[in-house]
Amino acid sequence: MRNAFAQVLTELAKSNDKLVLFYADIGNRLFNPLKEFAESRTINAGIAEANMASMAAGSAMMGHKPFIYTITPFTTARNFEQIKIDIAYQNQPVIIVGTGSGLSYANLGPTHHSFEDIALMRALPNMNVVCPADAQELELLMPQLIELNQPCYFRIGKKNEPSVHASPPKLVFGKAHIMKHGHKVAILSTGTIMPLAQQLCAHLKAFNIDAELVSFHTVKPLDKAYLEDAANRFVHLVTLEEHNVNGGFGSAVLEYVSDNDLSVKVHRFGIPDFFIDQVHNTPDARDKAGLNIETLSDKLKQRGVM
Amino acid sequence: MKLESIAAQIRHTLCDVSSKTKTPHLGSCLSCTDILTALYFGVMNIEPKTPELPERDYFLLGKGHAASALYTVLAYRGYFPVEDLYQHGQTGSQFEEHPGIHAPPGVETASGSLGHALSLATGMALSSQLQNKTNRFFVLMGDGEINEGTVWEAAMFAAGKKLSNLVAIVDFNKLQGTGESCNIMHLEPLEDKWRAFGWHTIRLDGHDINALQSALSNTDNINKPICIVADTVKGKGVSFMENDNNWHYRIPTADEVLLAKEELGVS
Numbered sequence: 001m002r003n004a005f006a007q008v009l010t011e012l013a014k015s016n017d018k019l020v021l022f023y024a025d026i027g028n029r030l031f032n033p034l035k036e037f038a039e040s041r042t043i044n045a046g047i048a049e050a051n052m053a054s055m056a057a058g059s060a061m062m063g064h065k066p067f068i069y070t071i072t073p074f075t076t077a078r079n080f081e082q083i084k085i086d087i088a089y090q091n092q093p094v095i096i097v098g099t100g101s102g103l104s105y106a107n108l109g110p111t112h113h114s115f116e117d118i119a120l121m122r123a124l125p126n127m128n129v130v131c132p133a134d135a136q137e138l139e140l141l142m143p144q145l146i147e148l149n150q151p152c153y154f155r156i157g158k159k160n161e162p163s164v165h166a167s168p169p170k171l172v173f174g175k176a177h178i179m180k181h182g183h184k185v186a187i188l189s190t191g192t193i194m195p196l197a198q199q200l201c202a203h204l205k206a207f208n209i210d211a212e213l214v215s216f217h218t219v220k221p222l223d224k225a226y227l228e229d230a231a232n233r234f235v236h237l238v239t240l241e242e243h244n245v246n247g248g249f250g251s252a253v254l255e256y257v258s259d260n261d262l263s264v265k266v267h268r269f270g271i272p273d274f275f276i277d278q279v280h281n282t283p284d285a286r287d288k289a290g291l292n293i294e295t296l297s298d299k300l301k302q303r304g305v306m
Numbered sequence: 307m308k309l310e311s312i313a314a315q316i317r318h319t320l321c322d323v324s325s326k327t328k329t330p331h332l333g334s335c336l337s338c339t340d341i342l343t344a345l346y347f348g349v350m351n352i353e354p355k356t357p358e359l360p361e362r363d364y365f366l367l368g369k370g371h372a373a374s375a376l377y378t379v380l381a382y383r384g385y386f387p388v389e390d391l392y393q394h395g396q397t398g399s400q401f402e403e404h405p406g407i408h409a410p411p412g413v414e415t416a417s418g419s420l421g422h423a424l425s426l427a428t429g430m431a432l433s434s435q436l437q438n439k440t441n442r443f444f445v446l447m448g449d450g451e452i453n454e455g456t457v458w459e460a461a462m463f464a465a466g467k468k469l470s471n472l473v474a475i476v477d478f479n480k481l482q483g484t485g486e487s488c489n490i491m492h493l494e495p496l497e498d499k500w501r502a503f504g505w506h507t508i509r510l511d512g513h514d515i516n517a518l519q520s521a522l523s524n525t526d527n528i529n530k531p532i533c534i535v536a537d538t539v540k541g542k543g544v545s546f547m548e549n550d551n552n553w554h555y556r557i558p559t560a561d562e563v564l565l566a567k568e569e570l571g572v573s
Contacts, residue, residue: 043432048459055425058427082456
């Protein structure tokens, strides 16, 4: 997905001379194509992410449209206060790109995991939060985020994420994308965990449950219209994310359902409230978190969904 | 009117506003009054009646708790009436104790969290340079503020990019919130630190308005960011406030404001 980000940014920067990229000394050769025609707008900010966030806000104040890019924990948590004051409060159109989100860098340990970033970013007024499921979603959403001209957090994966759409979807920022209509149960997934959501959908079908499958690429603003409609159509909403179950996408859905007295049950699945270490790869890390079809199936049986 | 006389009037107004609105940080404001006076009356390219002038020079206040000093200098420079300053810190006022996004004309950025302004200004200076604009960017930081690591991140970046349109001024009054700056962290030799970080650095008396003006003019041939280490006195201009760190938070009584007025020689 990071390759797609670099390619899409390069294309967009050709027709928009206001786009600038600040990156914190990562992405060896990744941005060479961008550098080739826009070297001065391809800015290595050094390994200094807090300064990078504030510099991007300053750059936006002077009319540029900056992206800041590095591995997620360093561009959401380490520089959180700079994002809060200089980007969110001062409402500057900076697009914060967190690459290798969730458990993408599973083997690198808790320093490189990010499963608190959605919670952090969605707690900031003015901030939009978008989590594409694959490279195609990234490509379709990125121009819309630039057009939005507001603070935005763009949570992306690392590399080789499977494509989740058979044909190009019509994605609209802020609108949940229904990938498959269904009854009784809706699976709402955000970000790169979508293949597991698809697997779960197929699994439920084997139990004669025709579940709806939805890509909730935009976590904030939440698509309230979809949730209102879903509450009338479904008994169960299953949320799925590669993020702590506390404070993330599932929490956002649950809050809306509770605050508005919607009569639908919400079942949140994500990373339990513990750190994950001593794992070799992402599948192992997901297993530790219970993000596999067996664990999801057991839990849904316990909860009477299946 | 001589700039020193304007600075004295500004100091008196600062005391009076602090007393009447019950807002603190007077010592911090008095310490940077001459620096701000020099910038706004003698250095920066600004038009108070057109605060958004695209070619203007920008001033960013790093030590946001000295907001009153900025507001007061802006008022005396003609951005808005001096009487407006008495709304300082009141509910619904644009004159917040830390400048917010609804701040009065002439205030460029929100402030209050230390260590942001130099980074913001560095991004602004870089973008301005990339767009072939001629703005200059002035940042005032406290000596306590430069404890923040982001200041040094920005310092390294700005020097790396040779941002000659960027000026940092350290209000080096030797006192921060709860103690002596040089005992809390190892700050000296401060000008050597900035020089080592790649900045054209000048150390001067931060109450010498002529010296400040002179250092910040004729800088066309300098091909790197500029740092002024300005030696100052916290509470400068009012004898019973000078170097007394209680005035970081204390509010003067009406009688103390009168005493200050006499000392400042303001009619």
